[in-house]
Amino acid sequence: MAITFRQGVAADAAACGRICFEAFAQIADAHNFPREFPALEVSVGVLSMMLTHPGYYVVVAERDGEIIGSNALDERSLIAGIGPISISPTVQDCGVGRELMRRVLERAHSRGFPGVRLVQAAYHNRSLALYAKLGFEPREPLSCVQGSALNTTIAGYAVRPAVEGDLEACNQLGFRVHGHTRAGDLRDAVAHGTATVVERDGRVTGYASVIAFYGHAVGETNDDLQALIAAAPAFGGPGFLLPTRNGNLLRWCLGRGLRVVQAMTLMTIGLYNEPRGAYLPSVSY
Numbered sequence: 001m002a003i004t005f006r007q008g009v010a011a012d013a014a015a016c017g018r019i020c021f022e023a024f025a026q027i028a029d030a031h032n033f034p035r036e037f038p039a040l041e042v043s044v045g046v047l048s049m050m051l052t053h054p055g056y057y058v059v060v061a062e063r064d065g066e067i068i069g070s071n072a073l074d075e076r077s078l079i080a081g082i083g084p085i086s087i088s089p090t091v092q093d094c095g096v097g098r099e100l101m102r103r104v105l106e107r108a109h110s111r112g113f114p115g116v117r118l119v120q121a122a123y124h125n126r127s128l129a130l131y132a133k134l135g136f137e138p139r140e141p142l143s144c145v146q147g148s149a150l151n152t153t154i155a156g157y158a159v160r161p162a163v164e165g166d167l168e169a170c171n172q173l174g175f176r177v178h179g180h181t182r183a184g185d186l187r188d189a190v191a192h193g194t195a196t197v198v199e200r201d202g203r204v205t206g207y208a209s210v211i212a213f214y215g216h217a218v219g220e221t222n223d224d225l226q227a228l229i230a231a232a233p234a235f236g237g238p239g240f241l242l243p244t245r246n247g248n249l250l251r252w253c254l255g256r257g258l259r260v261v262q263a264m265t266l267m268t269i270g271l272y273n274e275p276r277g278a279y280l281p282s283v284s285y
């Protein structure tokens, strides 16, 4: 196959979104797991956002002028996040995914990102093997958790929408827990009106960009995260991602009727500090 690669543009959204939908649907159906993108318009919407947002770099693969796959790099914060990567089911396992990964890693390196991360579905042996071969370290087993909104509050923990004035406190908290901020993602989430903060004794002790597959959260303690989860109106996408080794938080969720949908794995290259606090990663990291 003569395959070429180039940076994606807005007009690629339909083709990339269709391949993304088909590739993710095929692997999920084969293992009887829920689809990551429940409908074509969802994957087209995600790719369209990434192809037009200046904080994302998208690379596409073409054969005879026809798109056969794409990959994206989230460049909005200090650590870069990869995904979604998808190859047309007819040309998988032929090296296209490896080359699309190599290209975003090269981009991250040339832009000086100290670390690159991703989250993969634990049931997908090929993606696990590919990322491990490329140098990614498995860092954290994750549980994707879904269920009805808890519609409850936790005494002493006040949750409210985040505003621009909260950014500094949230970023300081993120830095204390992770050793880096996610300032770019958080700024977008505040602008979109999805971010929340939890306050204890009048100070910010946790925040969530949104409690969802695509969102992340940080708290000084599990109680702070519980307050944010308890106040969430819904858990968007397949579910929110919870570090499985945080058994107390997992048990708290399970005790309130939430269910584990699937296991996933956080993988990293470069800068990584063992988190010093409670957190929920997003599907990019």
Ligand SMILES: CC(C)(COP(=O)(O)OP(=O)(O)OC[C@H]1O[C@@H](n2cnc3c(N)ncnc32)[C@H](O)[C@@H]1OP(=O)(O)O)[C@@H](O)C(=O)NCCC(=O)NCCS
Binding pocket: 023, 024, 027, 085, 086, 087, 088, 091, 092, 093, 094, 095, 096, 097, 098, 099, 119, 120, 121, 124, 125, 126, 127, 129, 130, 133
């Ligand atoms: C995952 C995906 C992007 C990989 O792309 P691809 O073009 O199929 O993969 P490649 O051929 O480039 O690389 C696969 C590598 O894994 C290896 N591999 C595959 N299955 C393996 C297994 N079970 N054990 C060990 N190695 C395995 C292959 O030998 C190859 O290694 P190599 O590059 O050293 O030769 C693609 O299959 C896809 O789109 N899947 C559906 C969507 C998806 O799951 N995306 C990833 C979400 S995390």
